[in-house]
Amino acid sequence: MLPWNDRTGRLSWLKLAAFAGVIAPGLWLAVQAAGGLLGSKPVTEAIHQTGDWTVRLLLLSLAVTPARHIFNWPRLILVRRMVGVAALAYAVLHLGLYVVDQAYDLSKVASEIVLRFYLTIGFAALVGLAVLGATSTDAMIRRLGAARWNRLHRIVYGLAVLAILHFFLQSKIDVTEPTLMAGLFLWLMGFRLMRRLNLAATPLQLAGLAVAASAATALLETAWYALRTGVMASRVFMANFSIDIGLRPAAWVLIAGLVVSALALVRRAARAPERRRTRPVPAAAGSAAE
Template sequence: MQRSAFALPRTKLLAALPWTERNGKLSLLKLTVFLGLCAPGLWLAFGFSQDLLGTKPLSHVLHETGLWTIRFLFLSLLVTPARRIFHYSKLINLRRMLGLAALAYGLAHLGLYAADQAFDLGKVASEIVLRIYLTIGFLALLAMGALGLTSTDAMIKRMGPNWNRLHKLTYAIAILGGLHFFMQAKSDVSEAVLMAGFFVLLMSYRQALKWKFDLTSPLVLAAIALIGGLGAAALEFAWYALATGIPPLRVLEANLDFTYSVRPAWWVAATGLGLAAVPLVRKLDRRAVFARLRARPAA
């Protein structure tokens, strides 16, 4: 009797760990992803402690935590289409972990900004109010906090259909985060364009699902890759045209010049094409298995 009385709480405790399944058993997938989510923060902490981050280590860590916030947020948006593309339903178990990791890095980003301002909270608050890009970033973080607080199983059950409505804020958060990234990047927005292009790619996957397109079709995925690349190029052109004095046509033409660098639009398209190759690889692997089975002599 005593053993059964303690079995349920122990299972619940184990299930609450980020690297276990709901039954409390270890998940190698979740453990691997959890370690991957921790790795950037651990590296930044190590680099900062060992003075490996250049002449402005605090600024470097501040920038990187913001960048990883957006990366993990976008990866959480990738989970649903990736389930279809990879034909692997267990990926859905990673969405909450990715979202909470984005929130953790976002909070670290805010804390480091406060540290950069010598923890003068009055100044931090006034800067957030007066500087529009900081206001946008802070609003995105507040919304992420709301999603994080309601991400538990108990809150999902308690909120019912309202939970899905609330968590659609993820798209608005991604837009606000991307805009914050653009505005603080000033003249060189290559990283921001890259993330904006990935957002176009992600939204194209989701729209394709909504329109009942087959995300296991290489042609559909290749078309989405093209849309993502063109979207990145268009957003880069629009930003330079509206927000800077740099001739936007020169930036657009740079997409065809590979002498010095590869523009973000090409990286976005290449990522999309890489995902388009996944169904082809799966089909070839399946055919190879069937060929081996047919080649076996009859027992």
């Protein structure tokens, strides 16, 4: 079955758009490589880009569930598997390019993975993604059973933590993007906590979640720089309230969360007339219905 077709074999525009979206970074990387646009260390740059897209797509796969619930878009589930498998594909390419960078010396690659902690956790995340990819087929779901399959695939949350930590550690000094990814992950997990606590995802509560995730992102960035670089924690934290050096990750997390809240509000307002039209009319007093 072609990846852009639905289960009946017909073209799904949603799946086609998702497929185009997940292969676009790889195609752009190929264009850059062919045009000599990857800088003085093209393999290193390609390693970084594929790693970045692995984390982005992994978080995007985790965003499917919140989007389905907030926007009442059940068909979005059709693309979750594709996005997750794409994250695995970029992770495999990420490792493959690292092997190229090490001149195909597999013994050196293995020793580096064992001896360097950030490579160890990155490889562990890749193995976990491979397990999820191998069990993502309909046949494996039937073989494992829905309950066991769901328990197994919950490890994706831990794998996301490992991937983001790997991102932090390999970024060394500038952890702007890893911090942003961590903040978005906090929002995604906060939404799941709301669901577990049976809290309705109203626009107001989503706005509160955006504020909480933004504050947690600022604290995380502050703690990272303070512990890893020795920079005064107060200076890092106060940088989140200044735009002189551009918006910090906490601000982008807040903006993204508030945009989701605003879209949820628009959707609720748009559905209000529909709910009024479909609301049952009570029988009049003294009518034949009594």
